[in-house]
Amino acid sequence: MLQSKTFVKKTKAGRVQKVVREHYLRDDIPCGAASCSTCGAVEHPLSADAAAILVVDTNVVLHQIDLLENPAIDDVVLLSVVLDEVKNKNLAVFNRIKALCSNKARRFFVFTNEHHRDTYVKEMVGESPNDRNDRAIRVATRWYQSHLGENVKVLLITNDRDNKRKATEEGINAETVESYVRSLAQPGLLDLVVVSTSGDVTMEDVEDLRPSKKKVIYNEHKPMSEITAGLRCGIYHQGKLRVNRYNPFEAYVGSESIGDEIVIRGRSNMNRAFDGDIVAVELLPQDQWHESKSFIADDDEDEEDDVHLAPNNADDAPRKANPTQSTVTSSADSVSSRPVGLVVGVIKRNWNSYCGSLEPMPMPAGSGGVAHALFVSKDRRIPKIRIQTRQLGNLLDKRIIVAVDSWDVLSRYPSGHYVVLIENDINTRPFSTQVLACLPPLPWTLSPEDLANPNRQDLRHVRVFSVDPPGCRDIDDALHCTPLPNGNFEVGVHGSNKYAKCNFDLQWLWHIRSISIYTDIADVTNFVHPGTPLDEEAAQRGTSVYLVGQRIDMLPKPLTEDVCSLRADVERLAFSVIWEMTPHADIISTRYTKSVIKSCAAMSYVEAQARMDDSRLVDPLTVDLRNLNSLAKIMRHRRCERGALTLASAEVKFEIDSETHDPLDIGIYQIREANQMIEEFMLAANISVAEKILKHFPLCSLLRRHPSPTKEMLEPLLRTASSVGLNLDVSSSKALAESLDNAKAVYFCSGDLTFSEYYHYGLAASLYTHFTSPIRRYADVIVHRLLAAALDIAKLPPLFQDGPQLTGVADNLNYRHRNAQMASRASVELHTHIYFKTRPTDTEARIVKIKANGFIVFVPKFGIEGPIYLTPKGDKGGDWVVDEVHQRITKPGTSISYAVLQTVMIHMEVVEPQPHRPKLQLTLI
Amino acid sequence: MEYVNPLTGFRVDGRRPNEMRQLKAEVGVVARADGSALFEMGNTRVIAAVYGPREVQNKGQQVNSKEALVRCEYRMADFSTGDRRRKPKGDRRSTEISLVIRQTMEASILTHLMPHSQIDIFVQVLQADGGTRSACINAATLALADAGIPMRDIVTSCSSGYLCSTPLLDLNYIEDSAGGPDVTVGILAKMDKVTLLQMDAKLPMDTFETVMELAIEGCKAIANYIREVLLENTKRLECQRG
Structure with a gap:
């Protein structure tokens, strides 16, 4: 049964080394088809009466995962060579396909072709790994066809032109995704198909896009080899791109090699990078560092918003106010120190699905045909996305979710396709029967x-x-x-x-x-x-x-x-x-x-x-x-x-109309002594439990820590405080909470860190965990199990013996926790909009931060924070002079000036400058 | 890393969790020695040579003159691992494994039948791919049998581990270096007695039992194989004699 075959592999780990691994080939791997009598039965066989058994190519899984997730596609054989390639190229897609394969309701079968005696393929001399894998896929498809006989149709689905041609030559049934989906005759499905890019089959006949007439909008990304070389010799700098939440044309790249953040201005300098991408950046010459012309000029996207005014948010909290023309003129030398650069390549994409709506457009003549539409994300950091759809009428004026597929140098916007997903990755489905x-x-x-x-x-x-x-x-x-x-x-x-x-x-x-x-x-x-x-x-x-x-x-x-x-x-x-x-x-x-x-x-x-x-x-x-x-x-x-922080973060409370679910009243959630009393004992219980479990399980306890904020993070707060003589009040402790937002409390596994890192800064506790809310937090469930094991009441579940797995659980909890918070915030925002839509309000507000062309105010009554502009749109605040030290903004020649923490009267109302993107606008009165 | 594919249940090299690597054994590979054997478990390849029973060379080492003195020397060839490095003789690891092999073999050799004598076992790792100490013990057993040294029973050894919440039999180098628990068991196959049990990580009691059970199964399978090899070898000798 065991056939041993060793193969030789060379790996590079500093030096060249020859690695020899065994590779067993076997003849007892089942094919997974229900109609097959020779192979042993498997748990979830491919159905016996399927029209065709599909074998999918790697590129199909990578690009058409949304389609595969649709229940219309079934009876799919996934070869292990495909899964391995997918795993190496895109872990997110791999996890999705893995979930599909283990979903009992779907008929996806994993065939270990690499270990099957008849389908194992040895690399030929001069053959690239890619070609070898393609050949392996074809060999496996052919094996399936001959194994299952003529009455079952085995179909290779590939978008690779070369692979398809070779397959046809070898007598294998092969089709492209598009032609296969078309043969299913379900028009809705076609929207899920990602339109293939130029390298693949379908494009050539569809549109031979007169390349001479197309304008190149972006620079080509540098090849990976050049980027790595550039990174090594310090020409390029690597970092994660973060787009300014309030100005999508400005982004920052935190670079370790420089130790500072590099500013990227304008879409063309961002060069198709998305928020969250890992990019390589080249610095511009120093004399271009303050030049902000590129800033608005390059894009015709209607720039309906301010460019500079950004509330006190994570995007710019750790550093000085944005350098702008006004500040440049007033204090020219103090602000010019921030390097400016441009993106030369994207090292790792962070493409996700985004929620938003289609830009309004007239219905094209023949409905049912393919229409091109522009998708506007709810998140302003995301550029518009071009999509193709056959159901435009259905999608207009609806909240939809779109995934990004590609962005080539010729197009101003990335292209994507419409999917349906859940934003913030929160599972709202009802519990399954097994559960x-x-x-x-x-x-x-x-x-x-x-x-x-x-x-x-x-x-x-x-x-x-x-x-x-x-x-x-x-x-x-x-x-x-x-x-x-x-x-x-x-x-x-x-x-x-x-x-x-x-x-x-x-x-x-x-x-x-x-x-x-x-x-x-x-x-x-x-x-x-x-x-x-x-x-x-x-x-x-x-x-x-x-x-x-x-x-x-x-x-x-x-x-x-x-x-x-x-x-x-x-x-x-x-x-x-x-x-x-x-x-x-x-x-x-x-x-x-x-x-x-x-x-x-x-x-x-x-x-x-x-x-x-x-x-x-x-x-x-x-x-x-x-x-x-x-x-x-x-x-x-x-x-x-002991130094614990008491942060009066304003929680907003709504009174909801039971009929319409519209908010009737809005106010700040009141904290009473009783709340604090309960909180105190819960903290004490959590700390006691943390001590107990850590004592028993020093390596596998689930704890919670909060890293101490760095000096930089607190700097904006300190500046605010000093300008008013160190007198911290409600709004400033809010600012502190915001500064602390940058260093979030996280779950971790005690074996992964040293004891001194366990510290919880916010609570001033050397140890902390979550134990008191097992009904609503899974972390508490884990801690309960640990405590029960520590008390010898129950056995420690096997999960805890597996360090990496436990770390994985902790990471998932952190991720879910963050998403839950974001969802809650979004929900509050939505209800705020609904409330103020019908009730424009005048109220008192306090200035919390001064910016070049306005300031950020906090409305204590509603717990809302937002920007106020002193200058009209497009104007860079030239009329106003900012005093950084005293946090004051004045208009020269007049006595009008605003200082931080000053109380002002404002008017609040909801405006909708772009369809389906309402925002709360604050104006000074 | 996934050492066991959750979708197919196969290990990285294509084995199932309860499958051993391919075994190969050859007896009488060193003509000079009184007994010798080559033993392979997949890519792990060791050679064992036995000298003795012979007169005690260094009387000072003899503890009890009524029993034979068993000595063992374990070495890894410089070329046995991927990177070729000169290793000092008698490093801690080798000393420990020498001791382990000696004790395991002593438990099976009928030392009281050979007073005033000494038996030398030399084991050399030619190629290392995890489970070297098990392979050495198996090779030593074969070599001892080849030398005709009286033994109570065949000693065999096999390792098992616990990765991805699955007990795995006969870990190879990748699985061994994953950092999970590694249980090496040596048994007297027919007598069903454990002569060696080593583990270098924590494992809850009930899991440990299943993991050890698996290793014992492996030992028994190896014992069957060794018995076959010896039987064949004996038949061959018989034929030669005519």
Whole structure:
């Protein structure tokens, strides 16, 4: 059965080395067809009555992945040679095709042709690897045809002209993607087909684009060899391109070789690079560094917006204000230090799918024909994208998603095709049946086995309660506080998904909670077992996403709102952290246990606050609340003394019309003492748990860290502070929060970093993790499992033995977390627009940052930040003089001047300069 | 890196997780020695030569004159790895493996039948591709048998590992250097006794058991093969004698 064949490979690792690896060829690899009787059965065979079995070429997978994902395409054989090539060329596509292959609903079969005795192909002398792979694909196709016999049609799908020709010569059925899709006669599918570029088959007959008449708009990218050589000798500089969010014609490239950011001005200098691409940049001669003519002149795209005014955002936070003509004239030498460059090549593309709408255009004559349209992304950093569609009528005035395919030197805009996807990569689909099958039978009640479990403490007699935002249904944590005879307190934090006092045993979620102040956290791990579809789904989703008036759950509703939710007056399983604390909030002992709790009250923050404030109330619950509050105050004070930041980031709250879902009122979310009290105990529980798990699993704990911000990041804040005599107030701590935005808190695996790097700057804690919200964050689920293993209650799931895999999980969580935040922000923005659309408002605002042609204001009432322009569009702010040191902008010859932190009156309204791209405009009154 | 393809279940070199590399053995390759053997597991190739039983050369080394003294020397040829480097003799790794092989073989040799004598086992790695110590033990067994030294049972050895949440049999160099756990087991095949067990990473108890079980399966398969080789060799000798 084993046939050994060794092949020789040369690799370059500094020096030339001969690598010899074994390569076994076998004869027991199944072909995967249901109709085949000679091969062994496989789990998900290709269907027996398929019209044709498709073998796809590498370029088809790479470029037509959107098409392959469409359910109309099925019975596809993917050769391992194709998968390997795809993996080397584009990991994102590889992951998508991998998901397709493991999707049980689709019939995609992976055939290991490289290890099959009859389909293995040895490289011939003088043959390029590409040609060899193409030949391997043809050999495998032919093998399939002869293996399955004449009654099954095997079709090679390729867009490579050469490959197709050779295949036909060898007597293989071969077709291009387009002709195949056309034969399916589903017009909608054709939109998904990426129009092939010049090198491939279809172009030659379609349009022989009179190349002489085409104008070359962009410079050719330098070949890769030249770029690497240039990088090595320091002519070029490598870095990630970031387009200014407020001015799509300006971009920055952070370059390590220079140690500064290189400014790229204008589309032609950006040379077809997208935001997020890794590019090679060549510096312009120093005398062109302030020249900003290229800036607007090169593009006829209607420049409806300001060029310079950028709010306090990540794009320019770490450095000085943009050099502009006005500043150049006033302080010529101080700002000229930023290097300016142009992109000579793109090292790695960051092409994604983008959400937006089509530019309005008249319907072309014959509907149903192919129409060319320009797509305008919602994200201004993305240029317009040209697409071809056959269903223009359907797409006009709709939010659509478009993927970028190519951008050649001849065209002003990149070309792409229309797809349907989910923005921010958030999974909103309902849970699958496999996932739902993992749920415990409903209605769920406490079983005697749970009570009999020696690892589970019965805390039903304890007065546990929860405090949450009003209307909260996924309560994952609860508290209790019992005075002990010795004058100390027992405080418990009981975890489920939010603050509540039910102990939940969610077998597959996690358990946290206990303090003699108990913190009870819903025992989600009791219900979410590792390795089940439910667990995999939750790990994929990573977090629940909170939108205005809506929530996208990580776990199915029965778990989040019932079984795991620590609601009042029901018995629930929980994971408790129990501290014994002195009245001075010193922790004497910490205990962790799984528990059964019965919450006596699920309060909102307002209710809890009202109880504490009402001096007439002396019932035990209120006394508990007051005790907790006084402890929390001490803890908070201590934390602040250690240097923790308290950032008043403005969270906006909407009141939503239940009928129309339109916002009725908008305001800043109020933080009460009760919020801070709960927060304090949750922080304490998280820190205690972090210590415990790190002690037991120094190499595989999932922790959370927040890197200290660098001096540069805080510089804008310090400048603001010094201009007003170091007097930080609400808006400036917001600025601090914004500066800190650059150094985001992230999850990590403890084995990957050294202890000193574990520090959480924002909380001033040397160790931190997430334990208190297992219903809505997967990180907490992992931490619950770790804690359970640390307590010897459960075994450590195998995942934790695999360092790289755990790091992968942490990376996914960070990614999902960031996306969830962006989605929440986008949701808030949308609702803000809806609100102000019908209600233009005059209000007070505070200046937070001075710019060359205006300033950024913060509206405390609504928690909104936005730019105000002092000069008309296109004008570079020549009339105004900026005083960098004092953060002041003045108009020479008049007494009008604006300084940072000054209060101004503004008018807010929604305008729509471009269709489907509404924006909130602020004007000074 | 994916050491086991999640879609097809094949390893990088085309084996299934529970498959060994191809085995090849040849007995009597060094004419001068009393017994010798060449053993290959895939690209790992080792040669073993046995001298003895003979008179103890250095009496100082003899601990117990009623039993034979077993000595073992393990060396890797300079050309056995990709980069050709002169390695010092007696480095820590070689010393450790020499010791491991000696102890494993001692457990099977009936030393009490050969008092006042010494047995020298020399093993040389000609080509290294993971699992050298297992291959050395297997080669030494064959060489000892070829030399006609009385043994309790055939000692065989095989390694197994745990990568991508899958127990893998007989790791090659790429899999070995992945950093996962590497369990080397040596057994007395018929007596079903373990004479060697080494592991250089952490592994939870229940996983460890399945991984070790797999290695033992591998050892047994090797034992069958070695038995076949020896049988054939004996038949050949018989024919030669006429």
